[in-house]
Amino acid sequence: MSDTAIISPVGRALNNSLVMTARSVRLNTRNVDAIFTSLMLPIMLMLIFVYLFGGAISTGTGEPYVAYVVPGVLLLCAGFGSSGTAVGVNEDMKGGIIDRLRSLDVGGASILAGHVASSTVRNTVSTVLVLGVALLIGFRPSPTLPGALAAAGLLLAFIVAISWLAATVGLVTKSPEAAGAFSFFMMFLTYPSSTFAPIDTMPGWIHGFAHHQPVTPVIESLRGLLLNDPVGSAPWIALAWCTGILLTAMALSGRLFRNRTA
Amino acid sequence: MIRATGLEKSYGRGDERVKVLDGIDLSVERGTVFALLGPNGAGKTTAVRILATLADADGGTATVAGYDVRTQRRQVRRAVSLTGQFASVDEKQTGEENLRMVARLGGLSRPAARRRAAELLERFDLTAAGRRLAGTYSGGMRRRLDLAAGLVGEPRVIFLDEPTTGLDLRSRQELWQVVRGLSAGGSTVFLTTQYLEEADQLSDRIAVLDGGRLVAEGTATELKSRVSGHRLDLVATDAAAYERLAPLAVQLSPDTLTLGLPTDGTAARVRALLDEIDPRRRDVASFTVHSATLDDVFLALTGRGRTTEEPARV
Numbered sequence A: 001m002s003d004t005a006i007i008s009p010v011g012r013a014l015n016n017s018l019v020m021t022a023r024s025v026r027l028n029t030r031n032v033d034a035i036f037t038s039l040m041l042p043i044m045l046m047l048i049f050v051y052l053f054g055g056a057i058s059t060g061t062g063e064p065y066v067a068y069v070v071p072g073v074l075l076l077c078a079g080f081g082s083s084g085t086a087v088g089v090n091e092d093m094k095g096g097i098i099d100r101l102r103s104l105d106v107g108g109a110s111i112l113a114g115h116v117a118s119s120t121v122r123n124t125v126s127t128v129l130v131l132g133v134a135l136l137i138g139f140r141p142s143p144t145l146p147g148a149l150a151a152a153g154l155l156l157a158f159i160v161a162i163s164w165l166a167a168t169v170g171l172v173t174k175s176p177e178a179a180g181a182f183s184f185f186m187m188f189l190t191y192p193s194s195t196f197a198p199i200d201t202m203p204g205w206i207h208g209f210a211h212h213q214p215v216t217p218v219i220e221s222l223r224g225l226l227l228n229d230p231v232g233s234a235p236w237i238a239l240a241w242c243t244g245i246l247l248t249a250m251a252l253s254g255r256l257f258r259n260r261t262a
Numbered sequence B: 001m002i003r004a005t006g007l008e009k010s011y012g013r014g015d016e017r018v019k020v021l022d023g024i025d026l027s028v029e030r031g032t033v034f035a036l037l038g039p040n041g042a043g044k045t046t047a048v049r050i051l052a053t054l055a056d057a058d059g060g061t062a063t064v065a066g067y068d069v070r071t072q073r074r075q076v077r078r079a080v081s082l083t084g085q086f087a088s089v090d091e092k093q094t095g096e097e098n099l100r101m102v103a104r105l106g107g108l109s110r111p112a113a114r115r116r117a118a119e120l121l122e123r124f125d126l127t128a129a130g131r132r133l134a135g136t137y138s139g140g141m142r143r144r145l146d147l148a149a150g151l152v153g154e155p156r157v158i159f160l161d162e163p164t165t166g167l168d169l170r171s172r173q174e175l176w177q178v179v180r181g182l183s184a185g186g187s188t189v190f191l192t193t194q195y196l197e198e199a200d201q202l203s204d205r206i207a208v209l210d211g212g213r214l215v216a217e218g219t220a221t222e223l224k225s226r227v228s229g230h231r232l233d234l235v236a237t238d239a240a241a242y243e244r245l246a247p248l249a250v251q252l253s254p255d256t257l258t259l260g261l262p263t264d265g266t267a268a269r270v271r272a273l274l275d276e277i278d279p280r281r282r283d284v285a286s287f288t289v290h291s292a293t294l295d296d297v298f299l300a301l302t303g304r305g306r307t308t309e310e311p312a313r314v
């Protein structure tokens, strides 16, 4: 192909990533069912907690319970949403497309980047929808403009990191069903944190884990930023976690991809 | 266009290690159709994957379109297309989207990709199915889409790994037409097949692969002169007659008193052969004539594959 010769390797990788993103977004729009399910679950959870259990949970903040629970629900939603990426990557590795892509010299990074980018788009849409529902049921955030931007940025960083982690899980798992179990993993990470109730109200043995796992600082930061409360160092810890997860997932997936296609 | 010397490849480790390719030399000229003929498990796919840079050889060297498959992987990939035994199409996209995606990955602009996709759908008779998901395609359509995807980048060398295995007769013949078209268009085609007839119909030269070694190489005519093209199956009148005829046979089934002899299938030759082996017209009860199968080719070329325990007599 004469036109390819003039494109630099970086330009090619970028072009390939964009094409793969377009494909992935296209497939997503054909699979609205799955998106709907991954969206409904967090929204249902939010409604259940706000209307059924919320009254019994004392958050000690003086805010309505919905204000407390929204950040955690957003992360849960991102977790469920990105499990679709694990499934998609897993299916691609088994399907005929992977041989085609390899013979076209499309690198693993571009293939995964396409999945992660479309996952990010998908999760951004779900985030907006969840926020919409939250506003309907009485969520009244009061962030400063920089606070809102920081919250959005942090959530985006979390979504990208979790999506790339999901893509990595898609490479390791043997079947799409196993890859789909990524959403359980995200649930087990989100529940033992301050998603639905303050960590101090949980049994003592779990405090260590709950305080020092990635989801907690992200939730604490979002909550503080959205309600314009002091956040301390939480955003930086959260950002460090996201960067760490992203870099680890990228390195690991690169290696796994080479092994699986050798 | 393709040169390979001493290609070797083993799979497994320790005691389980098997040599799948054991020193293969190949040479394919530009613009010709080359067939690698061999039974299941002969190592055809392995050879093709090595030449198309999807697998590494343990030993030997190969160049494709002038590039080394080991050190100039990228250039080779740009010059070739591979249509595998299992179609590499994206089942979740339509035929048209598949081709557009491949074109975009090849660096074509959006409008150019659209044009190229339309052109290829037309050429492979897929225009009507272009808007359906490839997952809903029949085996033959999938194979054609796969082939079309391989041609988006205008490759100089086209690898087809068992392009018609598993297809019905009609799809097979459609695919043959496609291969003839490619060859007429000046492409170099390297195909693998289990069917002698297919190799015969399509290719300029044939190499026969068996157990990881090339057991014969030549034009279809040259090979056929070695295997006669047809087999005359005789049923002997009794055990004594069977014993008298057995030394002449290439295939023996003592249980049914049946023996196979090579022939070219013409009436004249069959009549002469019958007179020659059974001048008293007592030993042969009945006969049938079959086209030589791949089994017969291997029988003739390797002396293996007999149906009896007796040592080979070819």
Ligand SMILES: Nc1ncnc2c1ncn2[C@@H]1O[C@H](COP(=O)(O)OP(=O)(O)O)[C@@H](O)[C@H]1O
Binding pocket: B011, B012, B020, B038, B039, B040, B041, B042, B043, B044, B045, B046, B047
């Ligand atoms: N990835 C692999 N790992 C182990 N054995 C393999 C692998 N690929 C092929 N083989 C073995 O190598 C032999 C030749 O396979 P293949 O090249 O696919 O033959 P063909 O295409 O002629 O049917 C077979 O015995 C097969 O089991």
Ligand SMILES: [Mg+2]
Binding pocket: B044, B045, B046, B085, B161, B162
């Ligand atoms: Mg094969």
